[in-house]
Amino acid sequence: MSLLKIEIFKIFKRPRTYIAFSVIALIIILIQIALKFGGEEYVGLMLSGMGDSFEQIPSKDILNGYLVCFVILNLLLIHIPILVALVAGDAVAGEANMGTLRLLASKPVSRVKLLVVKFMASAFYTLILLIWVAVLALFLSIALFGVNWLGVPRELQFNIMESDDVLWRYSLAFCFAAIGLICVAALAFMLSVFSENSIGPIVVTVCVIIVFTILTQMQIPFYDETIKPYLFTTHMLGWKGFFYVRGVEGVTEKGSIENLSSIIKSAGILIGYTAVFLGIAFWYFKRKNILS
Amino acid sequence: MSSVIEVRELTKSFNEITAVDNLTFTVKEKEVYGFLGENGAGKSTTIRMLLTLIRPTNGEIKIFGLDLSTHRKEILERTGAIIEKPDLYKYLTAIENLSLFAVMSGLRLDRNQLMDKLEKVGLGERADSKIKTYSQGMKQRLGIAVALVHDPDLIILDEPMNGLDPQGIADIRNLINHLSKDLGKTVFISSHLLSEMEQVADSLLIIHKGKKIAEGNMHELLSPEQSRIEIETNSASEFVQKLNQTNWGPKIISVNGKKIMMQLKKDDVPLLIQKLSEMKIDIYSVHKKNSLEDYFLSLTGD
Numbered sequence: 001m002s003l004l005k006i007e008i009f010k011i012f013k014r015p016r017t018y019i020a021f022s023v024i025a026l027i028i029i030l031i032q033i034a035l036k037f038g039g040e041e042y043v044g045l046m047l048s049g050m051g052d053s054f055e056q057i058p059s060k061d062i063l064n065g066y067l068v069c070f071v072i073l074n075l076l077l078i079h080i081p082i083l084v085a086l087v088a089g090d091a092v093a094g095e096a097n098m099g100t101l102r103l104l105a106s107k108p109v110s111r112v113k114l115l116v117v118k119f120m121a122s123a124f125y126t127l128i129l130l131i132w133v134a135v136l137a138l139f140l141s142i143a144l145f146g147v148n149w150l151g152v153p154r155e156l157q158f159n160i161m162e163s164d165d166v167l168w169r170y171s172l173a174f175c176f177a178a179i180g181l182i183c184v185a186a187l188a189f190m191l192s193v194f195s196e197n198s199i200g201p202i203v204v205t206v207c208v209i210i211v212f213t214i215l216t217q218m219q220i221p222f223y224d225e226t227i228k229p230y231l232f233t234t235h236m237l238g239w240k241g242f243f244y245v246r247g248v249e250g251v252t253e254k255g256s257i258e259n260l261s262s263i264i265k266s267a268g269i270l271i272g273y274t275a276v277f278l279g280i281a282f283w284y285f286k287r288k289n290i291l292s
Numbered sequence: 293m294s295s296v297i298e299v300r301e302l303t304k305s306f307n308e309i310t311a312v313d314n315l316t317f318t319v320k321e322k323e324v325y326g327f328l329g330e331n332g333a334g335k336s337t338t339i340r341m342l343l344t345l346i347r348p349t350n351g352e353i354k355i356f357g358l359d360l361s362t363h364r365k366e367i368l369e370r371t372g373a374i375i376e377k378p379d380l381y382k383y384l385t386a387i388e389n390l391s392l393f394a395v396m397s398g399l400r401l402d403r404n405q406l407m408d409k410l411e412k413v414g415l416g417e418r419a420d421s422k423i424k425t426y427s428q429g430m431k432q433r434l435g436i437a438v439a440l441v442h443d444p445d446l447i448i449l450d451e452p453m454n455g456l457d458p459q460g461i462a463d464i465r466n467l468i469n470h471l472s473k474d475l476g477k478t479v480f481i482s483s484h485l486l487s488e489m490e491q492v493a494d495s496l497l498i499i500h501k502g503k504k505i506a507e508g509n510m511h512e513l514l515s516p517e518q519s520r521i522e523i524e525t526n527s528a529s530e531f532v533q534k535l536n537q538t539n540w541g542p543k544i545i546s547v548n549g550k551k552i553m554m555q556l557k558k559d560d561v562p563l564l565i566q567k568l569s570e571m572k573i574d575i576y577s578v579h580k581k582n583s584l585e586d587y588f589l590s591l592t593g594d
Contacts, residue, residue: 002400003396006392006396098379098381099376099379102345102375103375104396105344106344108368108369108397289340290345290346291345
């Protein structure tokens with residue numbers, strides 16, 4: 001436990017750690033300002049492409065804290081991994097670069113234990129970052145915009161949830177996002193073990209996320225069955241599943257989730273990727289010659 | 293005295309390159325053991341193997357009588373080290389760095405205990421300054437405090453005098469003497485500074501291209517009774533060939549260009565010169581070479 005405290009202490013003593021928190025706060029507050037002053041126009045645009053029946057709904061009913069949070073998460077959750085890579089990619093490579101890795105590895109702590117606490121500290125940072133997102137995106141949005149029913153746009157339909165049917169969905173969505181982000185942290189961490197300089201693992205992780213995200217979002221049938229099911233970025237979007245509800249004749253079934261098994265499968269795949277990334281990292285680090 | 297470090301047939305290869313080749317040596321308790329070699333001779337690789345940073349390709353390392361490969365934790369709990377330059381966390385203060393490495397060594401020290409250790413290396417007044425504001429000498433002293441924080445029995449120092457000014461070098465020399473003579477610690481030290489090594493080491497190991505070329509007690513190696521004589525001649529090959537036909541041949545240590553290094557008893561020197569004269573070998577100069585530097589250069593051929 002004291003080793004974990006040390007690792008967390010080191011992470012939060014570095015100024016660069018706070019870059020991620022500042023960037024997230026800046027983006028979220030900018031989105032909130034934009035929606036506060038131009039939100040009705042934004043909602044109007046959103047509804048205009050969805051048929052006549054939705055045009056009757058007053059924009060102010062739709063524009064509330066829950067929708068603002070959904071919009072923010074939709075924009076942010078694909079970019080937060082880049083901020084996670086900043087710390088996880090630096091975890092081991094940064095120590096090698098500073099020359100402190102050899103000092104750590106010559107202490108009476110096993111390499112496995114050293115790596116476990118380092119990854120746990122990276123995961124802790126990732127969770128704190130996600131809690132920061134939750135506080136700003138959900139609770140600050142609720143404070144600024146209030147609460148009402150949540151309408152989630154989905155192709156040519158809206159999934160509508162009563163206001164008392166939303167908060168638990170966000171709780172689970174954030175838990176799911178945590179699994180996805182820890183998977184990214186594991187990727188950056190694994191690359192960090194192989195490197196002597198933190199720039200490399202951070203850049204490679206960011207490149208992997210960008211390329212995989214582009215492939216995930218490509219609407220090309222050939223990739224739908226050949227590549228997309230195996231990309232972890234595809235499964236990171238699984239959090240949205242908590243906002244896709246079952247309905248009978250246009251009436252939402254309260255407390256329902258349209259495809260829970262798909263969400264569980266995505267979570268399982270992300271955990272599987274995390275285990276593989278960490279397995280490789282541990283296997284290599286145990287054998288690594290620490291030269292720098 | 294019992295052995296603290298026992299290394300047997302230690303070898304490390306990186307692909308095709310053999311960095312350490314079949315190295316065997318023993319370090320006794322409470323002695324300062326000097327480890328000499330040129331850049332790339334294999335010193336740092338050996339030290340990294342002693343600290344489990346690198347896995348040996350072959351051979352055996354025992355420290356405190358325990359096999360390093362199976363008793364890593366117990367051994368490292370009793371070992372402190374500085375490996376090349378003392379890189380610490382620049383964004384943390386001295387006391388934070390020391391506290392952190394104390395915990396890594398299994399200790400939980402309060403501020404007073406940490407301050408006491410920093411004051412011993414002269415950093416008490418700068419305990420709360422970040423390391424990025426420290427000079428090289430201060431970093432080195434903090435590195436020593438980190439190495440000694442858990443009061444180890446064995447201290448491994450890899451080039452501890454690098455980058456230090458004369459006062460810093462003198463401080464390290466005094467500290468090594470204090471650790472060994474007053475506190476009874478065993479010190480294993482590598483350094484390029486031969487004159488400094490000559491002043492602190494009790495025993496010496498010299499490696500060249502990964503292989504041991506000399507080992508022994510410093511006084512025996514540099515004994516005035518066994519002088520090394522450097523003879524400059526017009527033809528080293530003729531010199532060696534002619535001397536090898538006499539009983540002077542085995543006394544040749546090395547040949548470097550036109551200079552031949554020989555190990556002789558003091559009283560043998562005039563006899564040798566007389567013999568060379570009889571053999572009509574032209575001699576340009578004869579020098580007594582008795583410093584560690586002379587000895588080291590005679591062995592490495594540089």
